[in-house]
Amino acid sequence: MAQWRKSSRSGSNGAQCVEVADNISGWVGVRDSKVLDGPVVVTTTSEWRSFVAGLKRQALR
Template sequence: MDMTGAQWRKSSRSGSNGGSCVEVADNLPGVVGVRDSKDPTGPVLTFTPRAWRAFVAHARRP
């Protein structure tokens, strides 16, 4: 998947200590990318926007 032009933002749940951080790019049409901020040139998981919304909704459940 070509993620050229992706604008990455750090998860609001990531700590400020430089540890485990997840970045999300949701500015590209039809795809949401997720990567490890410590490895910005490494692999990217991709989701459809619908699948990403479902994942986030489920993760937010108590």
């Protein structure tokens, strides 16, 4: 079963955030924290790591 978590940088003010479930071997799910029963984007762990690495590179520019 997916265990969803929000970024530690997400405030507790109810702002819209994404949640990530990365506890399922080989897969990562991403969803809107305001629509818990809404659609989930699913990707492979490898693709997710590449995505996050790209975000980090952009942040350093």
